Amino acid sequence: MILERLISFQGRPGPVLLVIADGVGLAEPGAANALSLAHTPNIDRLLASPMSTKLNAHGEWVGLPSNSDMGNSEVGHNTLGGGRIFDQGAKLVDSAIDSGSLFESDVWKTVRERGLAGGTVHFIGLVSDGNVHSNIRHLLRILDQSHDAGIRSVCVHALLDGRDVDPRSAPQYLRILQSKLDQINQTADAGYRIASGGGRMRITMDRYQADWNMVHRGFNAHVHGCVDETGHLVTDAIDEVERQYATDPGITDQYLAPFVVTGNGQPVGKMQDGDAVVLFNFRGDRAMEISSALDDAKFEHFERGNFPDIYFCGMLQYDGDLKIPRNYLVQPPVIERTMGEYLCAKKVPSFAVSETQKFGHVTYFWNGNRSGYIDETLETYIEIPSDNLPFDQAPDMKSREITDATIELLISGKYRFGRINFANGDMVGHTGNIEATVQSLESVDACLGRLLEAVDALKGVLVFTADHGNAEEMFTEREGKRMPKTSHSLNPVPFVIADSSNDYAYGLQSGVEGGLANVAATLFNLLGFRAPHDYEASLIHFPKEPLRRTLYSGRVASLGLESFKPSEDDAEWVTMEIIRHPGSAVIAAVDRQNRVCLIRQYRPAASDWIWELPAGGIEFPETPDETARRELQEETGYSADQWEMLGSFYTSPGYSDEYMHAYKASHLHAGEQSLEAHEILEPHWLEIEKIEDMIRRGEIIDAKTITTMFLMASGKD
Structure with missing residues (x-):
């Protein structure tokens, strides 16, 4: 381009x-x-x-899931330098899970290795589909992948929402989660379980350093399997939520007291040396403090007790300036x-x-x-x-x-x-x-x-x-x-x-609400x-600038309406349909026998098989020279040691700005074609005299081929 x-x-x-x-x-x-x-x-x-x-610099204006999401320096500069809005946050995680790139990352491989070595993999996060801080769908997909990878011991530390979803919907989400855990446990020798939990406004998910006691309560429940006087030791997470509902009919999920699940009187999910911990929330503001507590060797906001040797990672890096956390599963978009x-x-x-x-x-x-x-x-x-x-x-x-x-x-x-x-x-x-x-x-x-x-x-x-x-x-x-x-x-x-x-x-x-993406x-x-x-x-x-409005933008070119004045003396603007094209290259490849390679290719626009020289569009950020080399290899399989620029020309200046660069390639080396799926073409080596005769007889009707052969014959450069 x-x-x-x-x-x-x-x-x-x-x-x-x-x-x-x-x-x-x-x-x-x-x-x-x-x-x-x-x-x-x-x-x-x-x-x-x-x-x-x-300008707007937050939320959907910079690719984040909702306009309640604060902007940050990373997505801000992505948007400033890229001139467009790119998926960040939840959308980025969706893509990483669907493509499998999350599970191919070095960070996930380290998590998996700890699980395969006998450690427990712990997942901490908000269990709902509110899609503001997390999405339970992400957790379920990662649990399936953990099972497929052979990880036998998994603990989920379930933070309860009631804020971005219905205020008393926790049992619904916990049942979905428990069903997935039961399914895995029934198909393998595995121990997948809920280990701790509580309302998001009672444990773990503090922000702005407003209440470190809240983070401390969550830390103790998740790491040490213990609760303070506000919490409860329980045998079943869903039963505990229902019990709290019955005890306090006015309570909502985000304020549910912390709990630790026990078995035989002992916490089922206490963290140990060799474990891995994944925080699966993707939004950063309420993830940063617990991340610091689990990942920062110099953490000082509360005593962490006998802190085990764990490997911690976040779904994303929540703060690029402070490097919180150091390890994260989903890379920013390229x-x-x-x-x-x-x-x-x-x-x-x-x-x-x-x-x-x-x-x-x-x-x-x-x-x-x-x-x-x-x-x-x-x-x-x-x-x-x-x-x-x-x-x-x-x-x-x-x-x-x-x-x-x-x-x-x-x-x-x-x-x-x-x-x-x-x-x-x-x-x-x-x-x-x-x-x-x-x-x-x-x-x-x-x-x-x-x-x-x-x-x-x-x-x-x-x-x-x-x-x-x-x-x-x-x-x-x-x-x-x-x-x-x-x-x-x-x-x-x-x-x-x-x-x-x-x-x-x-x-x-005037009257335009803009964002950082408009700056470039x-x-x-x-x-x-x-x-x-x-x-x-x-x-x-620019008041004097001609109108240009894009009607369609495709893989090869774009079509727009553009206005101009035929001359400075004209008062009226004329509007035309114009095709904008990135430019292209055409190659006359000449072998030692002085033959030129022609392609016989089916062209749907002409509804016919056309004789033509190898050619193709410039793919940003290629130069025309690079395009010529790539197209010769892709369409014929040949590479060339010697290249000569023959000239350049507009292909159809009446309605298109496509500017084509013509090359002569010689000193060839044979290789293999690498055609695109839609390409149907056959390379043929013909003497130059035969090609010129085919042009005169009307058998070759492709303009770029006729022009390039003329340039080569006339010796123009």
């Missing part, structure tokens, strides 16, 4: 710089809003500009055709700068969860080492160093696009220290002022945004008591374009390019 230039706007002379203020959302001013408390004249000026708007790939394909030089805490976000996550450079000759990545001390003790973090490095790159004149991340708002915000967070934002603002001045001097454009909120919501209040809130938020984030040269060449789209298309526009057709729409519009 090739980027096309805008007609009415070619970009500014200077670079486009994207500044991501990590964790800086927008909320009403107040005592909990560190942004409103801070002295930030540069941010204030940007937010008051007519080129300022708000995203194709990112903004970085398009820019490299167009030979646009770019840079990325951040400190260690967010360096992976402006590189790995921005690039679609890929490590390393896309093209080292076009990209520069700079990592500023983060301080090795609590962030609220040095709230400026590395904002000044990031700014210094960025300005040096800008004034070098080598780069058209840059992206940087200031980690302050998020990392200091996570500490809950309001004063330090205020100072951190003031540091970011001062650095932003320097960057605005540098970009303006270069006649460039600065774009200011964030990946999610945090610093604008530092605490909540309940019954007059302040509760520190160290997590991300559901608030929108700022989006501002600072372009002092903008003389109404473009403006913000906007950046492409500011660089003077049309965005790829399947990217989320740009946040800006």
